[in-house]
Amino acid sequence: MIVEVIAVGTELLYGHTVNTNAAAIGSRLADGGxxxxxxxxxxxxxxxxxxxxxxxxxxxxVVIITGGLGPTxxxxxREALAEATGRPLVFSEDYADxxxxxxxxxxxxxxxxxxxxxxxxKGSDLLENPKGTAPAIRLDLGDRLIxxxxxxxxxxxxxxxxxxxxxxxxxxxxxxxxxxILRTYGESESRLGEALAxxxxxxxxxMAFLATAAEIKIRLTAKADSTDKxxxxxxxxxxxxRERLGDLVFGTDDETIEQIVMDxxxxxxxxxxxxxxxxxxxxxxxxxxxxxxxxxxxxxxxAYDERVKVEVLGVPGSMIVEHGxxxxxxxxxxxxxxxxVLGCDVAISVTGSAGPxxxxxxxxxxxxxxxxxxxxxxxxxxxPGDRERVRAYTTTGALHLARRAMLGEWWQGSPPSGRWL
Amino acid sequence: MIVEVIAVGTELLYGHTVNTNAAAIGSRLADGGxxxxxxxxxxxxxxxxxxxxxxxxxxxxVVIITGGLGPTxxxxxREALAEATGRPLVFSEDYADxxxxxxxxxxxxxxxxxxxxxxxxKGSDLLENPKGTAPAIRLDLGDRLIxxxxxxxxxxxxxxxxxxxxxxxxxxxxxxxxxxILRTYGESESRLGEALAxxxxxxxxxMAFLATAAEIKIRLTAKADSTDKxxxxxxxxxxxxRERLGDLVFGTDDETIEQIVMDxxxxxxxxxxxxxxxxxxxxxxxxxxxxxxxxxxxxxxxAYDERVKVEVLGVPGSMIVEHGxxxxxxxxxxxxxxxxVLGCDVAISVTGSAGPxxxxxxxxxxxxxxxxxxxxxxxxxxxPGDRERVRAYTTTGALHLARRAMLGEWWQGSPPSGRWL
Numbered sequence: 001m002i003v004e005v006i007a008v009g010t011e012l013l014y015g016h017t018v019n020t021n022a023a024a025i026g027s028r029l030a031d032g033g034x035x036x037x038x039x040x041x042x043x044x045x046x047x048x049x050x051x052x053x054x055x056x057x058x059x060x061x062v063v064i065i066t067g068g069l070g071p072t073x074x075x076x077x078r079e080a081l082a083e084a085t086g087r088p089l090v091f092s093e094d095y096a097d098x099x100x101x102x103x104x105x106x107x108x109x110x111x112x113x114x115x116x117x118x119x120x121x122k123g124s125d126l127l128e129n130p131k132g133t134a135p136a137i138r139l140d141l142g143d144r145l146i147x148x149x150x151x152x153x154x155x156x157x158x159x160x161x162x163x164x165x166x167x168x169x170x171x172x173x174x175x176x177x178x179x180x181i182l183r184t185y186g187e188s189e190s191r192l193g194e195a196l197a198x199x200x201x202x203x204x205x206x207m208a209f210l211a212t213a214a215e216i217k218i219r220l221t222a223k224a225d226s227t228d229k230x231x232x233x234x235x236x237x238x239x240x241x242r243e244r245l246g247d248l249v250f251g252t253d254d255e256t257i258e259q260i261v262m263d264x265x266x267x268x269x270x271x272x273x274x275x276x277x278x279x280x281x282x283x284x285x286x287x288x289x290x291x292x293x294x295x296x297x298x299x300x301x302x303a304y305d306e307r308v309k310v311e312v313l314g315v316p317g318s319m320i321v322e323h324g325x326x327x328x329x330x331x332x333x334x335x336x337x338x339x340x341v342l343g344c345d346v347a348i349s350v351t352g353s354a355g356p357x358x359x360x361x362x363x364x365x366x367x368x369x370x371x372x373x374x375x376x377x378x379x380x381x382x383x384p385g386d387r388e389r390v391r392a393y394t395t396t397g398a399l400h401l402a403r404r405a406m407l408g409e410w411w412q413g414s415p416p417s418g419r420w421l
Numbered sequence: 422m423i424v425e426v427i428a429v430g431t432e433l434l435y436g437h438t439v440n441t442n443a444a445a446i447g448s449r450l451a452d453g454g455x456x457x458x459x460x461x462x463x464x465x466x467x468x469x470x471x472x473x474x475x476x477x478x479x480x481x482x483v484v485i486i487t488g489g490l491g492p493t494x495x496x497x498x499r500e501a502l503a504e505a506t507g508r509p510l511v512f513s514e515d516y517a518d519x520x521x522x523x524x525x526x527x528x529x530x531x532x533x534x535x536x537x538x539x540x541x542x543k544g545s546d547l548l549e550n551p552k553g554t555a556p557a558i559r560l561d562l563g564d565r566l567i568x569x570x571x572x573x574x575x576x577x578x579x580x581x582x583x584x585x586x587x588x589x590x591x592x593x594x595x596x597x598x599x600x601x602i603l604r605t606y607g608e609s610e611s612r613l614g615e616a617l618a619x620x621x622x623x624x625x626x627x628m629a630f631l632a633t634a635a636e637i638k639i640r641l642t643a644k645a646d647s648t649d650k651x652x653x654x655x656x657x658x659x660x661x662x663r664e665r666l667g668d669l670v671f672g673t674d675d676e677t678i679e680q681i682v683m684d685x686x687x688x689x690x691x692x693x694x695x696x697x698x699x700x701x702x703x704x705x706x707x708x709x710x711x712x713x714x715x716x717x718x719x720x721x722x723x724a725y726d727e728r729v730k731v732e733v734l735g736v737p738g739s740m741i742v743e744h745g746x747x748x749x750x751x752x753x754x755x756x757x758x759x760x761x762v763l764g765c766d767v768a769i770s771v772t773g774s775a776g777p778x779x780x781x782x783x784x785x786x787x788x789x790x791x792x793x794x795x796x797x798x799x800x801x802x803x804x805p806g807d808r809e810r811v812r813a814y815t816t817t818g819a820l821h822l823a824r825r826a827m828l829g830e831w832w833q834g835s836p837p838s839g840r841w842l
Contacts, residue, residue, distance in 0.1 A: 011631045013457045014600065015448030016640065019440050022462065027436030036434045037469060040461040041443065044629060048458060072614035073621045074629045111611045113618070131805065133611075152632060154806050179435065190554075193493035194532045200494045208465065208495045210432045211573060219437065271726070274702075280709025281695075281702030284723045288701025291777050291808055293725070299733075300723035302705045305692070308720040308763055312733075342729055356712050384552065385575045387712055 001172040002035045004060035006052050008067035008077055009151065010043035021066050021156055028160050032169045033176040034062075044068060049080035057084075057144050062168060067151030069134045071113040077148050078119050078137070085139060085146070087121035095126050099133055127163045131155045136163065145171075178230035180220040180238055183251040185400050189216050192245070199240045205233045207241075214396040215257075218249075250403070257399040258290050264406045265296040270345035270373070272402075274300040275313055275338035277325070278352035278359075278366060283395045298344040303334065313337030326351050326361040328378035331369035335378075339371045347371040348402045354390045366394045370405040377405070422593040423456045425481035427473050429488035429498055430572065431464035442487050442577055449581050453590045454597040455483075465489060470501035478505075478565050483589060488572030490555045492534040498569050499540050499558070506560060506567070508542035516547050520554055548584045552576045557584065566592070599651035601641045601659055604672040606821050610637050613666070620661045626654045628662075635817040636678075671824070678820040679711050685827045686717040691766035691794070693823075695721040696734055696759035698746070699773035699780075699787065704816045719765040724755065734758030747772050747782040749799035752790035756799075760792045768792040769823045775811045787815045791826040798826070 005025050011017040022039050029036045042052045056063040068077030082089045095118040103110035117134045124139035132155040137148040149159050189211050200207050205222040222233035265272050274283045284300035303309040310317050315333040323329045334349035352366030353359040369378035383390045426446050432438040443460050450457045463473045477484040489498030503510045517539040524531035538555045545560040553576040558569040570580050610632050621628050626643040643654035695704045705721035724730040731738050736754040744750045755770035773787030774780040790799035804811045
């Protein structure tokens with residue numbers, strides 16, 4: 001069963017909003033073993049929306065339209081869907097009552113404009129939205145199934161999980177698409193591609209490389225009529241890749257470096273803290289984005305101002321004068337200071353020159369240190385790119401260094417050649 | 422001149438990667454006054470890529486393809502472009518030499534697979550990539566212009582800024598698309614839509630509503646043959662909206678709340694710090710994402726563990742016992758403590774229960790406090806949604822509260838009815 005996605009909104013075309021909804025839908029289609037060949041974006045323009053819906057109906061079994069179902073005048077997905085399918089809009093008194101009750105239960109009077117959300121093409125069903133007032137629309141045309149779903153991300157996601165994905169997996173021909181992601185860190189995409197050239201295939205199973213901030217994911221995909229058979233197809237390729245790449249592979253599937261650091265901390269009974277200058281809290285924010293962080297994360301001192309490095313973290317002022325604020329001695333003193341001030345076992349520190357203007361050292365010079373109960377060490381890296389890229393890569397790098405330090409692997413000298421940390 | 426964008430990559434279809442490139446291209450097209458009607462995603466499949474390129478050529482003057490130009494075997498954009506346009510691939514010895522020099526200058530030997538990046542359709546130009554090894558391809562067919570650009574975000578952005586956008590704006594028929602964004606905070610999208618019902622238009626100028634995390638943007642768009650004329654079209658609509666909404670509008674165009682808080686701090690000569698529990702550094706990270714933050718941002722104490730709240734920020738343990746850790750007295754003590762420990766004039770604090778498990782108070786209960794040289798006050802809010810949404814909304818809310826506090830506006834009692842902060 002082939003699914004096609006249409007996201008509606010001029011704001012997506014002009015980059016005012018990033019199309020995260022396409023990814024939210026896509027990852028669920030992958031998990032559900034549903035085929036996804038095309039995804040598109042059209043602006044809030046009835047003619048182009050009608051054409052996009054008709055094109056999608058011509059090449060997919062299921063069309064999911066997202067966005068344009070809000071209460072304001074520029075929300076015209078209902079009208080476009082009616083026109084594309086030749087089904088006039090009808091008004092659901094029943095849903096209108098539900099809307100009135102929803103607002104009343106929150107002690108507020110409903111703006112009349114919300115009544116538009118009770119309109120839908122004749123013959124379609126309204127699916128209740130547990131997180132908002134706009135219902136999803138489901139129009140079953142026999143050989144084609146069309147959904148229109150609100151574009152507000154949590155509402156879309158709730159409706160996908162509650163209605164669309166269960167619906168579709170039940171109707172699907174049960175052909176399973178299994179994705180195995182091997183997450184690597186430390187080598188370039190082209191080196192990985194060469195190292196795996198003789199294992200590579202674009203058949204079944206297939207291999208693909210996905211470069212994300214500082215990590216390269218290797219995706220192995222198998223299609224079969226059962227999960228079991230798909231697993232059997234993927235297994236030999238996965239084993240060959242793992243053997244070839246060794247410890248460049250740090251995680252599998254949705255196992256993030258944050259999750260791995262958390263599991264390590266819990267396994268060792270260690271608490272973690274951070275001391276951040278150039279990353280300004282991004283490292284702590286990434287660690288605490290994982291539910292359950294309170295079991296091992298003590299906190300952070302974001303020492304942006306030099307005075308905070310000296311007065312809160314206890315970095316000697318003379319050390320800053322001698323080595324500069326972006327230096328390995330200062331990074332180590334920050335990590336040691338954080339461990340002491342926050343009372344934690346492991347402390348990760350970052351100081352650096354993230355740009356656009358240089359700070360002590362050339363832009364892109366970043367120093368990461370890790371304090372563990374065994375010792376403290378630092379590493380200096382030089383990163384290309386702008387401020388946001390440098391901050392993001394450094395945050396990822398700091399988590400990887402912390403992992404190696406917590407495993408006691410970091411102490412055996414320089415990293416293998418070609419690896420940047 | 423109509424531009425269409427095709428992003429290539431199965432990882433985009435299945436949500437392993439969010440299509441931020443489409444937004445990066447789209448925002449530049451908007452700034453350049455270039456029309457953008459369709460954007461699509463296709464997987465790494467030659468047949469579907471060829472069809473997508475031909476469809477785009479049938480309805481746009483310019484096609485920008487991004488992704489699939491890497492060195493690995495799954496990168497097949499070069500081949501698809503050759504097939505779609507009937508131009509066979511040729512090999513550029515010249516670019517191959519450049520590639521070898523690029524690697525040599527970094528003291529590394531070039532993997533042979535990178536030589537694929539010197540292939541391009543006959544008659545096309547290679548545009549040098551200042552941030553990587555894959556060049557962009559530019560194929561001018563007279564009535565159609567096609568670009569293929571690497572999908573690594575910083576490389577794509579550099580090539581857009583260096584080559585594509587200057588190229589296109591020079592060729593364009595100079596019809597200007599002017600977007601004016603009025604950024605609002607504190608009212609729902611449907612209330613704003615009703616408040617502006619008689620000003621709304623989908624003509625020229627047009628109005629659209631964009632709901633983002635906790636803020637609603639109102640976009641006014643005018644098309645004309647000069648910026649001056651477009652400005653004249655937008656001006657009366659903008660004035661009417663501003664008069665109607667009053668101080669719900671806090672910023673214009675790309676003026677973020679972070680930028681506004683920074684400008685306020687600099688104008689008053691105040692330094693800012695944060696004390697964060699539930700947001701775990703996200704507030705500090707957002708503030709320091711703005712270049713120039715070191716001029717006013719002292720730092721942050723991320724007091725995730727209760728002990729850090731007591732020992733570093735000086736929150737009395739008895740206060741936590743009496744009121745709970747998610748309470749206004751504790752939030753105020755955190756803000757006062759941060760001002761003292763970090764030595765800053767303004768301190769913003771957050772404590773709360775972000776979920777998934779409740780922490781002291783029900784999930785979604787968030788308390789924000791702001792300390793200024795004049796006084797300290799706190800506000801409690803209850804937010805729906807999951808952990809990431811609650812953290813993001815709270816961070817935005819904290820910045821808005823800080824703005825009002827710094828303006829001295831916060832002290833005049835409760836917020837106007839219907840506003841959540």
